[in-house]
Amino acid sequence: MAHETIIAETRGKVGLITLNRPKALNALNSQVLADILDAVKAFEADPKIGAMVITGSEKAFAAGADIKEMQTKTYVEAFLQDFFVGWEELTRARKPIIAAVAGYALGGGCELAMMCDFIIAADSAKFGQPEITLGVMPGMGGSQRLTRFVGKSKAMDMVLTGRMMDAAEAERCGLVSRIVPAADLVDEALKAAAKIADFSLPAVMMAKEAVNRSYETTLAEGLRFERRVFHSMFALDDQKEGMAAFAEKRKANFTNS
Numbered sequence: 001m002a003h004e005t006i007i008a009e010t011r012g013k014v015g016l017i018t019l020n021r022p023k024a025l026n027a028l029n030s031q032v033l034a035d036i037l038d039a040v041k042a043f044e045a046d047p048k049i050g051a052m053v054i055t056g057s058e059k060a061f062a063a064g065a066d067i068k069e070m071q072t073k074t075y076v077e078a079f080l081q082d083f084f085v086g087w088e089e090l091t092r093a094r095k096p097i098i099a100a101v102a103g104y105a106l107g108g109g110c111e112l113a114m115m116c117d118f119i120i121a122a123d124s125a126k127f128g129q130p131e132i133t134l135g136v137m138p139g140m141g142g143s144q145r146l147t148r149f150v151g152k153s154k155a156m157d158m159v160l161t162g163r164m165m166d167a168a169e170a171e172r173c174g175l176v177s178r179i180v181p182a183a184d185l186v187d188e189a190l191k192a193a194a195k196i197a198d199f200s201l202p203a204v205m206m207a208k209e210a211v212n213r214s215y216e217t218t219l220a221e222g223l224r225f226e227r228r229v230f231h232s233m234f235a236l237d238d239q240k241e242g243m244a245a246f247a248e249k250r251k252a253n254f255t256n257s
């Protein structure tokens with residue numbers, strides 16, 4: 001797949017998307033959005049792919065939304081275009097997406113990472129929502145998703161002071177799931193994605209949907225949703241195979257059916 005601002009390639013059952021605007025520290029403009037959505041759509045449609053990884057460079061996952069692209073925008077343009085709404089489409093991907101973050105993940109970069117299903121951070125990663133320093137505020141989900149990840153106090157601290165947090169702080173407060181040495185970041189993320197891709201795709205997709213539901217509903221509704229989805233899994237060949245494989249002490253051979 002050829003794109004202007006990203007490299008999209010397959011590694012076994014994993015779709016790997018590498019942001020590729022090094023001179024602008026992977027700043028996210030409308031072309032990056034179009035390219036990411038195009039690649040994700042292709043990986044979603046490819047039955048051989050079971051999970052995806054989005055990564056950047058050693059220096060920057062992404063240093064934010066492209067300030068130069070948006071600096072002259074008027075209020076009316078921003079409002080009429082519903083500026084940034086397009087990024088929401090990424091969160092509608094049904095296959096899991098892991099963000100592999102090294103270096104700066106600032107503003108829209110931090111927000112892009114949070115749109116993924118989980119974040120693996122290099123020890124060099126730095127997260128922040130510095131929009132306040134530009135006279136604005138987060139606009140790609142930072143005020144909402146960061147607060148759900150880290151709680152009100154730390155989210156306020158990040159959004160109102162614009163300070164950065166390092167990988168250790170991000171792990172402590174639950175923003176990232178694990179930290180790995182920078183040199184191993186992409187390999188570790190690909191390994192995690194490959195592990196997921198070896199499981200039953202319908203089970204993985206339903207599990208992702210159930211966890212995401214917890215953000216959007218009451219506990220009682222979420223628990224009911226989980227049980228109903230869990231019940232439906234007994235219609236899968238993969239449930240029979242997974243449990244038979246356990247009983248027979250062998251590796252399961254999932255067929256995504």
Ligand SMILES: CC(C)=CC(=O)SCCNC(=O)CCNC(=O)[C@H](O)C(C)(C)COP(=O)(O)OP(=O)(O)OC[C@H]1O[C@@H](n2cnc3c(N)ncnc32)[C@H](O)[C@@H]1OP(=O)(O)O
Binds near residue numbers: 025027067137139
């Ligand atoms: C507003 C909303 C809703 C969302 C946002 O995301 S706003 C953007 C939030 N992000 C930021 O404010 C970070 C901006 N960048 C920086 O502060 C610095 O670039 C840095 C601390 C990440 C790295 O500093 P360093 O000195 O190492 O590198 P620079 O010389 O500053 O940058 C290299 C090159 O990249 C361009 N760049 C960096 N970030 C952006 C960006 N967000 N948008 C557009 N361009 C960006 C930077 O201008 C420079 O390019 P030139 O050499 O052509 O000037």
